[in-house]
Every structure is written in C-alpha cells, then in structure tokens.
Amino acid sequence: MIGNVIVGQSGGPTAVINSSLAGVYQTARDRGAKKIYGMLHGIKGLLDRQYVDLSQKIRSAMEIDLLKRTPSSYLGSCRYKLPDVASDKATFEKIFAILKELEIEYFFYIGGNDSMDTIAKLSQYAEEIKSPIRFIGVPKTIDNDLAITDHTPGFGSAAKFIASTMKEIIRDGLVYDYPTVTVVEIMGRNAGWLTAASALSKSEDCEGVDLIYLPEKPFNIDMFITRVKEISASGKSVVIAVSEGIKLPDGRYVFELGQHADSVDAFGHKQMSGTASFLATKLQLELGVKARAIELSTLQRCAAHISSRTDITEAFNVGGAAVKAAFEGETGKVVVLKRVSDDPYMCITETADVRDIANVEKKVPLEWISGDDHVTKDLIHYIHPLIQAELSPIMVDGLPRHLTLNCN
Amino acid sequence: MIGNVIVGQSGGPTAVINSSLAGVYQTARDRGAKKIYGMLHGIKGLLDRQYVDLSQKIRSAMEIDLLKRTPSSYLGSCRYKLPDVASDKATFEKIFAILKELEIEYFFYIGGNDSMDTIAKLSQYAEEIKSPIRFIGVPKTIDNDLAITDHTPGFGSAAKFIASTMKEIIRDGLVYDYPTVTVVEIMGRNAGWLTAASALSKSEDCEGVDLIYLPEKPFNIDMFITRVKEISASGKSVVIAVSEGIKLPDGRYVFELGQHADSVDAFGHKQMSGTASFLATKLQLELGVKARAIELSTLQRCAAHISSRTDITEAFNVGGAAVKAAFEGETGKVVVLKRVSDDPYMCITETADVRDIANVEKKVPLEWISGDDHVTKDLIHYIHPLIQAELSPIMVDGLPRHLTLNCN
Structure with missing residues (x-):
C-alpha cells in the first residue's frame, strides 16, 4: 500500500x-x-x-x-x-x-x-x-523560460492561441484599402518565446507577422519607425508583434517612454502604459498612419x-x-x-x-533571432510541433x- | 438564364x-x-x-x-x-x-x-x-444594433467568444486567495448587446460576471465603487464587464476621465485611455485592491x-x-x-x-437592464440560442x- x-x-x-x-x-x-x-x-x-x-x-x-x-x-x-x-x-x-x-x-x-x-x-x-x-x-x-527542460507545459497552448489569434488579427487588419498598422503586445518580460510564436501565423493562407521584437535584443525606436515606413510605403498594412518587455539600448523599458516626465493621470499618479499602445501612438504621430494597439493580456494563459x-x-x-x-x-x-x-x-x-x-531563466538564444525584427526558421521549427493537434x-x-x- | x-x-x-x-x-x-x-x-x-x-x-x-x-x-x-x-x-x-x-x-x-x-x-x-x-x-x-431584424448575423459569434472568454477570465481571476478585480472592456459605443453577452458566462460551472454596465444607462462612479467594495469585502474576487461607451450622467464618456485636464503624453498629445483601464486604476486607488483591465479589442469580431x-x-x-x-x-x-x-x-x-x-440604431431596451449593473433573464434568454453549436x-x-x- x-x-x-x-x-x-x-x-x-x-x-x-x-x-x-x-x-x-x-x-x-x-x-x-x-x-x-x-x-x-x-x-x-x-x-x-x-x-x-x-x-x-x-x-x-x-x-x-x-x-x-x-x-x-x-x-x-x-x-x-x-x-x-x-x-x-x-x-x-x-x-x-x-x-x-x-x-x-x-x-x-x-x-x-x-x-x-x-x-x-x-x-x-x-x-x-x-x-x-x-x-x-x-x-x-506559458513563458517557456525554465532551464534543462526542452520546453514547459503551458507554452504550447499559449503559442497556439497566439498564432491562431495573429492569423485572425492579420485577416482583420488587412481589410481596408489603405495601410494600417496593428501592434500586438505579447507576454514575456525577459524571454521572447511567446512573442516568437506569432511567427507561426505565416502559412499558405496567411501573410504572417511583418515584424517581431523580442526582449532578448535591444529595441531601436528609430530603426523600428524606418522599417514600418518602408513596409507601409508599398500600400501594405503592417502587423507587428512586440514582447511586453522590450527595452531600449539604455535599459529602460519601452513602455516607460509612454510616460511624460511631468505627466500624471487624473489621480496624480504616473501610469504604466503598455508597450504596444506607446508604439502605436508613436507611429501615428511620426508616420501619419492609422495605428492601433492590441494587448493579448491574460487571454494568452487562459484560452x-x-x-x-x-x-x-x-x-x-x-x-x-x-x-x-x-x-x-x-x-x-x-x-x-x-x-x-x-x-x-x-x-x-x-x-x-x-x-x-x-531560479534559472532560459531566454531565446540570440542565434534564433534574425536581425533585429524577426526569428529564424530554427525557432519556428522548435515551436511548430508544440502547437499541433487539438x-x-x-x-x-x-x-x-x-x-x-x-x-x- | x-x-x-x-x-x-x-x-x-x-x-x-x-x-x-x-x-x-x-x-x-x-x-x-x-x-x-x-x-x-x-x-x-x-x-x-x-x-x-x-x-x-x-x-x-x-x-x-x-x-x-x-x-x-x-x-x-x-x-x-x-x-x-x-x-x-x-x-x-x-x-x-x-x-x-x-x-x-x-x-x-x-x-x-x-x-x-x-x-x-x-x-x-x-x-x-x-x-x-x-x-x-x-x-x-457584431453590434446587433440594426432595427427590424431580430438580431444581426455576426452578433452570435461575437457573443459566444465573449461568454467563453469571460468564463476563462473568471477562472483565471479567481485563482488567488485575496480579492482581485478584473475589469473587461467590451465593444459597443452606444448599444450594450455585446457587453450583455458576458452574462451568459454564469452557469453550473461558473460564478459568472459580478457587474455589467451597458451604455444605455448613465454610469455612476460612486455607486460603482461602493458595489465593488461590497462584493470584495467578502474576500471574493470581482469580475466586471463594461461597455467601451459607458457615459457619466453629464454625458461625458468614462474614458475621458482618464485624461487629466493638463495631462499630456510624451508626445504632448492627450491620450484616449480606455474605460476599463481608467476604472481599474480608480479601484486600485480608492479601494487598495489589485485591479487589472482587459480590452477584448478586435478579437471580438475576428475570433x-x-x-x-x-x-x-x-x-x-x-x-x-x-x-x-x-x-x-x-x-x-x-x-x-x-x-x-x-x-x-x-x-x-x-x-x-x-x-x-x-441609419436606425437599435439599443438594448431599458426593461432588459436590471438595476444599474446587470441584465435581466429576458435578455439572457434572447441571446442564449444565438451562441449555440459550433x-x-x-x-x-x-x-x-x-x-x-x-x-x-
């Protein structure tokens, strides 16, 4: 017994x-x-x-x-x-x-x-x-940031939700005949595994995400704006996946930039605005494009x-x-x-x-990040089997x- | 031919x-x-x-x-x-x-x-x-705001996504042993049909949404805070559905309150903060509870x-x-x-x-709204068949x- x-x-x-x-x-x-x-x-x-x-x-x-x-x-x-x-x-x-x-x-x-x-x-x-x-x-x-294990239970389902939802958001975002920009914020303060899963949206029936930014690499805002400008110049709508934890080269979180030094909300408190929301506003102002932000929020872990x-x-x-x-x-x-x-x-x-x-945190290896704004085939290949079947x-x-x- | x-x-x-x-x-x-x-x-x-x-x-x-x-x-x-x-x-x-x-x-x-x-x-x-x-x-x-027709195609699927997602958010929100508040923002500038669909989450296996606010009735912030305080006093976590278009008795949108008269963002522009985000911050400050905001965003119409x-x-x-x-x-x-x-x-x-x-807009009839913060059984009964089957x-x-x- x-x-x-x-x-x-x-x-x-x-x-x-x-x-x-x-x-x-x-x-x-x-x-x-x-x-x-x-x-x-x-x-x-x-x-x-x-x-x-x-x-x-x-x-x-x-x-x-x-x-x-x-x-x-x-x-x-x-x-x-x-x-x-x-x-x-x-x-x-x-x-x-x-x-x-x-x-x-x-x-x-x-x-x-x-x-x-x-x-x-x-x-x-x-x-x-x-x-x-x-x-x-x-x-x-869901963060897939544990050491030793090939991946963590919970990650595959979150990745499947993210890739499926990105496909739907891409269909929705490409509907009008003028370029729009959609910035989707995905969980992951230090590790970009979940954001990388957005790359799986690209398939025979889907254009895929245009730009993917992980927290493992410093985020350069000027280059970001240039890239979006290039893509939307062709008249194409742009869909972007950003990790909530992307940081500037100086170490500050991007969402911190959403806060004016003297700016307070109606309660007199500084607010933690989101990364996607900051970037969408920035694009709207700098490029004059219609830009919107979507936070996948807790849906990623409970869908x-x-x-x-x-x-x-x-x-x-x-x-x-x-x-x-x-x-x-x-x-x-x-x-x-x-x-x-x-x-x-x-x-x-x-x-x-x-x-x-x-207490060990496993990040996305740098060799699986392609340039500053995409992931490699190896990373897609790694995630691919984890989202299979229902x-x-x-x-x-x-x-x-x-x-x-x-x-x- | x-x-x-x-x-x-x-x-x-x-x-x-x-x-x-x-x-x-x-x-x-x-x-x-x-x-x-x-x-x-x-x-x-x-x-x-x-x-x-x-x-x-x-x-x-x-x-x-x-x-x-x-x-x-x-x-x-x-x-x-x-x-x-x-x-x-x-x-x-x-x-x-x-x-x-x-x-x-x-x-x-x-x-x-x-x-x-x-x-x-x-x-x-x-x-x-x-x-x-x-x-x-x-x-x-998805808004179900067309006249004459019993309902509009598109509404049932959005309602099913909202009710399913609310069930998942409720499970997620009730997980800790201290009261938290989740404010979920749902589409509908003038008509509350979609927000009302959140009521369908209540079932044998789900506690349901605690409070539901539609744009058809003026929103009283003090009463809102009092209600949340009452519910969370029992130690229970609270889940709230709000329509993006809820307005104060004086006609201003609630999200307008998120903007301090002199407050500007890093770009010097006033920002349109969301209704849920404003209310979550307000609850955090007034009641000292952990509160978060979720915007279902375009997922409602493309899921x-x-x-x-x-x-x-x-x-x-x-x-x-x-x-x-x-x-x-x-x-x-x-x-x-x-x-x-x-x-x-x-x-x-x-x-x-x-x-x-x-050019005619069909709103939720006032007799289907119960008090200020819930919907009647008749309204649930009306939506219920529209989300059936897959x-x-x-x-x-x-x-x-x-x-x-x-x-x-």
Missing part, C-alpha cells in the same frame, strides 16, 4: 496546469495511493491548513477529462516564495508538522521557477531532518478552448511521471521534457535535480465546460 | 460576414447566375473598377466551407458613405456605368447601417433612372475559431435569401431575421424596406485554415 499524497499548484495559471494535476491525481490513484490531498492556494494555503481530499472531488473519468480542459489552477494558486531555512525555521517546522498530521509520504508541486525553489528547499530540509517524504516538482509556465493537444498530453505526462519517480524513491527532482526526435517529433520525460532548474472543448449550452471546486 | 451578379462587403468585419458571402455566391451559382463578381473594398473599390470574378476564385465545396470559417471580409472592406444624389449625381452615374459594363442585373451589399444606406440610395436612383438592376442588402454587424454555428448558418441563409428575393424581382430591400419561436428556437428570413433599417475550424498544421484572395 502506497501512503498519502499531496499536490499543489502555484504561480500564474496556464491553460493546461490542470492537466498536470489530472496526471498526478490519476497516476497516484491508479498506482494505489491511499489518499490524495490537494492543497488550496499552494504552500501558502497549506500553511493555513487549507486542503481538500481530491478523491471526494474528482469522481469520474468524465471529470478528469473536464479537468484537463479547465484553464487556471483548479486548486487555486499563490505567489509565495518560501523563506530560507536559516532565517525562518519555524515555517518549515510548521509545514512538516501539517504533512505529518496528514500522513503525507509524497509531495508534488506544479509551478514555475519559484515553485521549483519551494521543492528545492523542502527536499533539502527533509534531508536535514531525515524525513522520508519525497518532493517532486512538476514544471509549468483553454484552443489549447494544444500535444501540450495537454505532455502536461498530463509530466504529472504522471512525477508520481512514478516519487513512488520509486526519487526526491528533490523535477520532471523535464526531453525531445528525442525533431521529425517526427517525439518527447519523453526525465527527472533532473531541482536545484539546477530553480483536444476539443466539451461544449455545454454553447460554451466550454470546466471542472471547478466550488461548483461540483 | 439569369444575368450577372455583383456582391460587396462593407464596414467593420465580423467572424461570419464571409458566410453571408458564401450564401450569396453559392445560391446565385446554384440558381444559374451567369457571372458572379465580387467588388473589392466595397463600393469604393468598385468606383475604381476593382472587382474579381468569384467563380475563378472559389472553385470547390471545400473552399466554400473554408470561406464560411474565415473571419474578416474576404473581398476587403471600406468605410465609405455614398453622397446624396442631389449633391453628387456624377458618382451615381459612374457606378451605374460600371454596372452596365459588367452587365450586372443583381447587386448585393453585406454590411451594417451605412451599407444599408448605400442600398437605399442605389435602389432609389435605379428607380429614378428606370434601371432594372435589383439592389438587396444583407445585414451584418472565427470559436464562432457560433447558429450564427454561421443564419449568416449563410440571409445571403441566400437575398439572392432569392432579387431573382424573384425584389429591390430596395434588406433581408431580416424573424424569430418565430423562442423555445425551441426557430428563425426565418424575411425582407424589409431598406429605408426602415438604414462549426469546428478546419485545423491545418495546428492552426485554423482560412480562405484568402491573395493566397489561393
């Missing part, structure tokens, strides 16, 4: 983080775990003894399938970084006391960088106090209705592989994806030392059905 | 305006039209002799099916209102000369208010000069990947019915939808005098495939 399991979700949600939860839950159940708890709002909720017995909540194969299709974190999330043991041992003692109460033997945490830090600290502390509890991290983030089946499946698999690893005795590890073949695409799971992945939403009453804690 | 046909698209695009084009094209072809021309960029393009022979472009049943799934205007669009005959007879003479060159007998125009005005003027002029050409309007607009099959079918049908009416001798008419039964939902097409629909996108290489003029 396998002992009790607890699983939590942390950080910003994705479209498929619940598929990893489904993978942990179903695999732990199938492999004979006694009880499977879910911590509510991650480790922060656990510290307040907030948890549920998942077997009381997820009772059918249908519900597991709904869970895979439900965006955001079913168990709720937190943005909480564990303190260092040296500075705050009490927090660790409390966590382990609660885990003992619940007779937990296996602890899984689904999240990004900070969550991997949590796994690193808890597994280290367990070693120090000779606790037999095993701690395994399950990676997720489960157009998620990638490849991503959903891999998200489920990393959850399942985490359970297998823990049950086989591993701890202080994180499950990573390893691409064993590019064409045909094949990917397997492995485990890596969590200390090698926590898992149709289960539509009820005209809308995608989800599984939620409060409503079932 | 039936003579030549010409069809154009005008105004802002929708997710299903091409399904109406498919309806016109297929019905005209099936009923034996000699040639079927498409004007490029509407009447404005036609004045420059820009047109295509559609039978050379759309050659298979598969391409018709792709056309139904392609957002935006396949033929391009224009925002051009015909002058009055009295002030500019030359324009009318030119149009009719071009129609004569092309041996056109039937003229179809797919669009909103302004396009119906075009049909009204052309059919009136035809009557005056005793031209036998028949002019029929095909309605479209063909989650369109309503009911809407696509009706859009096709109004196109087909326009051809039938014209071929049977009608002119100066517009095809409208008539709901003959609510439960089960059944809708048929009829024709109406285009002068009764042109026409799955044809996915190629992981993305929805479209039919485009330049790429085929």
Whole structure:
C-alpha cells in the first residue's frame, strides 16, 4: 500500500496546469495511493491548513477529462516564495508538522521557477531532518523560460492561441484599402518565446507577422519607425508583434517612454502604459498612419478552448511521471521534457535535480533571432510541433465546460 | 438564364460576414447566375473598377466551407458613405456605368447601417433612372444594433467568444486567495448587446460576471465603487464587464476621465485611455485592491475559431435569401431575421424596406437592464440560442485554415 499524497499548484495559471494535476491525481490513484490531498492556494494555503481530499472531488473519468480542459489552477494558486531555512525555521517546522498530521509520504508541486525553489528547499530540509517524504516538482509556465527542460507545459497552448489569434488579427487588419498598422503586445518580460510564436501565423493562407521584437535584443525606436515606413510605403498594412518587455539600448523599458516626465493621470499618479499602445501612438504621430494597439493580456494563459493537444498530453505526462519517480524513491527532482526526435517529433520525460532548474531563466538564444525584427526558421521549427493537434472543448449550452471546486 | 451578379462587403468585419458571402455566391451559382463578381473594398473599390470574378476564385465545396470559417471580409472592406444624389449625381452615374459594363442585373451589399444606406440610395436612383438592376442588402454587424431584424448575423459569434472568454477570465481571476478585480472592456459605443453577452458566462460551472454596465444607462462612479467594495469585502474576487461607451450622467464618456485636464503624453498629445483601464486604476486607488483591465479589442469580431454555428448558418441563409428575393424581382430591400419561436428556437428570413433599417440604431431596451449593473433573464434568454453549436475550424498544421484572395 502506497501512503498519502499531496499536490499543489502555484504561480500564474496556464491553460493546461490542470492537466498536470489530472496526471498526478490519476497516476497516484491508479498506482494505489491511499489518499490524495490537494492543497488550496499552494504552500501558502497549506500553511493555513487549507486542503481538500481530491478523491471526494474528482469522481469520474468524465471529470478528469473536464479537468484537463479547465484553464487556471483548479486548486487555486499563490505567489509565495518560501523563506530560507536559516532565517525562518519555524515555517518549515510548521509545514512538516501539517504533512505529518496528514500522513503525507509524497509531495508534488506544479509551478514555475519559484515553485521549483519551494521543492528545492523542502527536499533539502527533509534531508536535514531525515524525513522520508519525497518532493517532486512538476514544471509549468506559458513563458517557456525554465532551464534543462526542452520546453514547459503551458507554452504550447499559449503559442497556439497566439498564432491562431495573429492569423485572425492579420485577416482583420488587412481589410481596408489603405495601410494600417496593428501592434500586438505579447507576454514575456525577459524571454521572447511567446512573442516568437506569432511567427507561426505565416502559412499558405496567411501573410504572417511583418515584424517581431523580442526582449532578448535591444529595441531601436528609430530603426523600428524606418522599417514600418518602408513596409507601409508599398500600400501594405503592417502587423507587428512586440514582447511586453522590450527595452531600449539604455535599459529602460519601452513602455516607460509612454510616460511624460511631468505627466500624471487624473489621480496624480504616473501610469504604466503598455508597450504596444506607446508604439502605436508613436507611429501615428511620426508616420501619419492609422495605428492601433492590441494587448493579448491574460487571454494568452487562459484560452483553454484552443489549447494544444500535444501540450495537454505532455502536461498530463509530466504529472504522471512525477508520481512514478516519487513512488520509486526519487526526491528533490523535477520532471523535464526531453525531445528525442525533431521529425517526427517525439518527447519523453526525465527527472533532473531541482536545484539546477530553480531560479534559472532560459531566454531565446540570440542565434534564433534574425536581425533585429524577426526569428529564424530554427525557432519556428522548435515551436511548430508544440502547437499541433487539438483536444476539443466539451461544449455545454454553447460554451466550454470546466471542472471547478466550488461548483461540483 | 439569369444575368450577372455583383456582391460587396462593407464596414467593420465580423467572424461570419464571409458566410453571408458564401450564401450569396453559392445560391446565385446554384440558381444559374451567369457571372458572379465580387467588388473589392466595397463600393469604393468598385468606383475604381476593382472587382474579381468569384467563380475563378472559389472553385470547390471545400473552399466554400473554408470561406464560411474565415473571419474578416474576404473581398476587403471600406468605410465609405455614398453622397446624396442631389449633391453628387456624377458618382451615381459612374457606378451605374460600371454596372452596365459588367452587365450586372443583381447587386448585393453585406454590411451594417451605412451599407444599408448605400442600398437605399442605389435602389432609389435605379428607380429614378428606370434601371432594372435589383439592389438587396444583407445585414451584418457584431453590434446587433440594426432595427427590424431580430438580431444581426455576426452578433452570435461575437457573443459566444465573449461568454467563453469571460468564463476563462473568471477562472483565471479567481485563482488567488485575496480579492482581485478584473475589469473587461467590451465593444459597443452606444448599444450594450455585446457587453450583455458576458452574462451568459454564469452557469453550473461558473460564478459568472459580478457587474455589467451597458451604455444605455448613465454610469455612476460612486455607486460603482461602493458595489465593488461590497462584493470584495467578502474576500471574493470581482469580475466586471463594461461597455467601451459607458457615459457619466453629464454625458461625458468614462474614458475621458482618464485624461487629466493638463495631462499630456510624451508626445504632448492627450491620450484616449480606455474605460476599463481608467476604472481599474480608480479601484486600485480608492479601494487598495489589485485591479487589472482587459480590452477584448478586435478579437471580438475576428475570433472565427470559436464562432457560433447558429450564427454561421443564419449568416449563410440571409445571403441566400437575398439572392432569392432579387431573382424573384425584389429591390430596395434588406433581408431580416424573424424569430418565430423562442423555445425551441426557430428563425426565418424575411425582407424589409431598406429605408426602415438604414441609419436606425437599435439599443438594448431599458426593461432588459436590471438595476444599474446587470441584465435581466429576458435578455439572457434572447441571446442564449444565438451562441449555440459550433462549426469546428478546419485545423491545418495546428492552426485554423482560412480562405484568402491573395493566397489561393
């Protein structure tokens, strides 16, 4: 008989983080775990003894399938970084006391960088106090900025939403017979993976994005305006993808330029205007073109209705592989994806030392950025398999059905 | 033998305006039209002799099916209102000369208010000069603000996108264990139909939108803040839908308040900040809550990947019915939808005098708005059938495939 399991979700949600939860839950159940708890709002909720017995909540194969299709974190999330043991041992003692109460033997945490830090600290502390509890991290983030793993679950679905939406925005943007400019702002403060996904819009039936700016390279406004002027001179409408985090050569964020030194809003506060909004206004003024800004905003991370089946499946698999690893005795590890073949695409799971992945940020390699304003074929080739195939939403009453804690 | 046909698209695009084009094209072809021309960029393009022979472009049943799934205007669009005959007879003479060159007998125009005005003027002029050409309007607009017709093709798909996306935003917004506020800005300068569609998010698996503000009622900021304060006092996160066009009791748009009297941006220009962005900042300052703004922007009108099959079918049908009416001798008419039964939902097409629909704006009836901040069950009941069922996108290489003029 396998002992009790607890699983939590942390950080910003994705479209498929619940598929990893489904993978942990179903695999732990199938492999004979006694009880499977879910911590509510991650480790922060656990510290307040907030948890549920998942077997009381997820009772059918249908519900597991709904869970895979439900965006955001079913168990709720937190943005909480564990303190260092040296500075705050009490927090660790409390966590382990609660885990003992619940007779937990296996602890899984689904999240990004900070969550991997949590796994690193808890597994280290367990070693120090000779606790037999095993701690395994399950990676997720739409940003794709985790080290070691080929890519992160969550990225493929966000990339698919972005590429699909760019195709639709391009159709919409090219409709009039005079040149317009559309600047689309995509998430990614330091890493441009998501913005790069906009390049996948180019296909037999689509002109694609004209210019792509990633945060990995400094952004030159004058060259930007010159490029837009060149393209629109032919009478063509222009569609541009910019990462929210692009910076000037002097290190300032582009969106900071939207703020006049003495300018305040009606409340007397300086406002964080968006990168796309600043650039669209700038183009309008400098080139006299009709320019508009679109922020894809949180839709990028929650649009489960157009998620990638490849991503959903891999998200489920990393959850399942985490359970297998823990049950086989591993701890202080994180499950990573390893691409064993590019064409045909094949990917397997492995485990890596969590200390090698926590707090490391993986950016787009400079050799995958072409010039200042586009990406290379290699980068497109890397993302391409990750957006393939669909898992149709289960539509009820005209809308995608989800599984939620409060409503079932 | 039936003579030549010409069809154009005008105004802002929708997710299903091409399904109406498919309806016109297929019905005209099936009923034996000699040639079927498409004007490029509407009447404005036609004045420059820009047109295509559609039978050379759309050659298979598969391409018709792709056309139904392609957002935006396949033929391009224009925002051009015909002058009055009295002030500019030359324009009318030119149009009719071009129609004569092309041996056109039937003229179809797919669009909103302004396009119906075009049909009204052309059919009136035809009557005056005793031209036998028949002019029929095909309605479209996501805004649902056309008179006489029960609803407009394009509205159902936009409503389905909004309700689906609101469900996803609500899941995303409720993820943390402290109250956050999300203000979502939805299109509709004067009519609140689209914003009202956010109410459909409430279902067995979704808490729904907490507050809904339509432009039909004056917006009271103090009451708004009080309501948000009340709801978030319970620790609950709040999701709010606001129409971009909500106005203060004194008639100013809410987004105008985002502009400090002396405030200018880095370029020395006053900026049009968004309604949602203003309200989110206001809530943050007044209540100290974490608030964010999301603008659904043009995604509302181009998200063909989650369109309503009911809407696509009706859009096709109004196109087909326009051809039938014209071929049977009608002119100066517009095809409208008539709901003959609510439960089960059944809708048929009829024709109406285009002068009764042109330049009239249909707003949400005040009796369908509940208090200041929600909509009634009757309004939800009215929209509900319009978002039902799906026409799955044809996915190629992981993305929805479209039919485009330049790429085929």
